[in-house]
Amino acid sequence: MKPYATYAAEELALDDMFMRWVQHPDDDEVALFWQTFTKQHPHRRAVVEEARRMVIDCSTPLPGAMANDEMANLWERIRGSLRELDEIKPLQPSIQKVVTWWYFGRTVAAALGLLLFIGWSYWIHRSDKLQTIRSGSAQTRMVRLPDGSKARLQPNSQLEFVQQWVGEIPRAVWLQGEARFSVVHSPKTSTFRVHTSDVTVEATGTEFWIGQQAEGTRIGLQRGTLTLLLNDDDRRVTMHPGDSLEVRGHLVFPLKLSVGQLNKAVKR
Template identity: 25%
Template sequence: MTFRDYTTEEFLQHPVFRQWVLEQDPDAARFWEQWMQAYPEKRQDLFKARDLLLLIGGHAPAPQDQQQTWEKIQESISIANQHMPVSGRLVPMPGLPRSKKSRLRRWMPYAAILTGVLIAAYAIFLFYGAGTVRYATVMGEQKTIELPDHSVVKLNVNSTLHFAKDWNKKGPREVWLRGEAYFTVRHERDNRRFIVHTNDVNIQVVGTEFNVNTRRVQTQVVLNNGVVQLTLKESKSEAAITMKPGDMVTYSAATASLTNKRVNPDEYASWRRRVLIFNDAPVTEVIKSLQDNLGIIIQLEDESIGRQTFTGNISIDDIKVFFKTLERSFNIHIEQTGENTYVISSIQG
């Protein structure tokens, strides 16, 4: 099957589609732009899937619930479509006097909006139910969340976190993360486990502090203090990885790539203070971090610029200061080409 034949639910589950919609990944955006040029007749279907993914906050139902959930959502959309304009014309409704049909025509745009809101509310209810608590942030927004056990999560921009409203006191404490967050986990007397679920790993702790980043089709875990055990999903190895403070483990279930190295944890959690810290980081990595945290797109006209390294701090609230520093340090020119787009080029001579 090709992308051209994908159904709505297949789009919602595909990692490249989710990167484009949820993470604003430039490479994924370019892929779908080219795809829409190749299949212009499917453009409307693609944007319908995008809008639904945004409505449900990026989460798909559990495998055992998927079929029933999709059927209910599709049924709701189908019912709503029966009362919406078709090709610019109202669906015939026999038995209505002409004057009532005229009033109905004037109110139809408002009815369509209301129907969209109801579908959104219904979809969210199906996905999360009354027993689930969900938090989400947009670009430029961070949230501090207190969990039922009084553990604290700092949720970074463009991220989602959800968990059961009432935790079983005998079972593990579990949360599900997409995006980036810093966890300060409260230790309990019975050593009850705390588990963070991502697409790539299950992170098990008792009481500790650590940063989790699930962007770029991988999960990156940086441990500040305490002990963490990682269970890799889609991995042939069933052995858990035990992390010590200062360890950074990065794993992608999609590519089966695994790295483990020593780092300065403060550099990877500095976003909590709205500052990004880099130490001999390639400019390409700096650009990716800016795109993740600010939602901007930066294009490099000269690849050699990306291989240069940068050391310093960047204030998330004043990106222009960083751009001026970069221009002076590397003899380059940075031009803003749109509201959130920039081009970096070398200065000749």
């Protein structure tokens, strides 16, 4: 199961099963899953509700565009309404014209602000599409992420991420297989997260590798600091340069890798 207990609201809103729950509440099986999840994780209810509102907002159809004659009639009605304002009537004609245009300009600015907001909402909705990149059975593949960070996929691996990272939205990727990451750090960027089936790895500016195996997920850190969030567990495990760990369910085991072995794994 995906580590939903560690997801931010933006990450939940991108999840297919979460979106289906919000958009198709009559799906009893999916509804039961999320109802059970919120009962088991009451501290995540605020996050779930925020993500639900995001999905609803992005699913609401944008208003249709107005025809040219409708737009012209609208602006004429606005100008007429402005000329009838009590604040404008007592003024001399020359001054009345200036003040009318001032009110009109302010109205236009407000309307443009609304249009920009609608356009921004549409862009955000379009940019929330996941991109999937896979490596072949006998090849590695270098992936450049939206913030300039890099991931080198090992053979038979897959990486998913949103095509645009903006604002405070967590920089998140979903990994299946094995990859080496070199994460760009900037005070203006948010936390970088790698989600696997066993654990979520949080980083700021680091170099590390993650490998999924049948028995668990292995993580090795060469530079920087990592925080591990175990699935369905509130514990946080901090890693420092030279550390290597294996996560199996709720258990964490240290790996006995030498510095040379760790560097070799990270630099592959």
